[in-house]
Amino acid sequence: MEKQNLINFLSKNLDFNEDKISLLLEDCQVKNLKKHEFLLQESEFCQFTFFVEKGLLRQYSIDEKGKEHTILFAPENWLVSDRESVYFNQPSSYFIQAQEESDVVMIGNNFFEILSEKIPEFTSFNNKLLHNHIRHLQNRINMLLSASAEDRYLQFIEMYPDILLRVPQIMVASYLGITPESLSRVRKELAKKNFKN
Amino acid sequence: MEKQNLINFLSKNLDFNEDKISLLLEDCQVKNLKKHEFLLQESEFCQFTFFVEKGLLRQYSIDEKGKEHTILFAPENWLVSDRESVYFNQPSSYFIQAQEESDVVMIGNNFFEILSEKIPEFTSFNNKLLHNHIRHLQNRINMLLSASAEDRYLQFIEMYPDILLRVPQIMVASYLGITPESLSRVRKELAKKNFKN
């Protein structure tokens, strides 16, 4: 079944049997995306939360000078959305793009409410997701406030070793808030150090 | 009544009458803090969410090099907490300190659950708070990724004109992720520009 990862994800966290969840998910579409296809573009209203069944998504913004800033990489079993756009009904300032050929479950905005009604415990699960999100953002702010280019890169390797191998360096750089050239130099330095030790 | 701001805040958002809310808040302590007094210190477990009735709180971290990084300023009617510590039961990596003489309502960690039970609509209000928090953090990340020292300062003035006047520059600098010296120069430059125009 094409939504298997999402079903696992929910049934594991909700302790609700797979068949019932499968039933609830019936009217969520699954979309197959080619590499570089967009799920959301700047100024659009974000209509869905996306669950990545397969592949890799990237959420990013483009600033006034035309520079890309990667907000998030979302590999298998991750959720992506522009909560600001969804929740406050604003046009989004982000792009969400498939970085690889991907399968995505499109979760409508009202779906969470529906789920809350049918599964009481879903509310607290949703809460957990929000808290996780907050934790994640908070840590990133801390990193941006305190760490050098090298430290950021090391932290990134530690946290997302798999992603490093799946995206071009230029995008890692835009996640870390440094230029691709700087990242290239940081890597060179690290290689030198590791060779010495 | 000493919790009046919190009562207003909740009754406005919950459309629940003041007396009932007042009753529910009965077992929340109010604490008066002298300037520089701490509500939370690094490595402690955060036991409360704090609602600022009066005064100004600051949440910050200290990195390995001993530098302070301001996470948040919380003036009247703001909530502060280390959600990561509260929710995931971890020792906190933050300090929460009174920046002025302040009155704070201490909201116990189970209080939100209690409220959810008694006021069904509270759940969605809480949701809104979490989304707001996420929006706030997300915007800050965007700023840190894309804006220069001067831009950050201008954004700060725009967003928190009142706070600017209530805290030393050194703390604004630590919020913006720049040194106090740099902030001083940015201000000087801006003063020059404004004089010309």
Place this chain on the structure above:
DNA sequence: CGCCGAGTTGAACTGAATCAAGAAACGTGG
């Protein structure tokens, strides 16, 4: 085969950090 985006490297530049010193503002205890 030829092209284009990604990565590397070098040289010059620059925004911000660091270090240092002096002036002003603050607060604490006598």
Place this chain on the structure above:
DNA sequence: CCACGTTTCTTGATTCAGTTCAACTCGGCG
């Protein structure tokens, strides 16, 4: 309420991490 020490703010000189610009290589894809 004054006096003293501490913190904050400013300014200058210097340094440095990271950016910018430009040239060249490499690997993949049409």
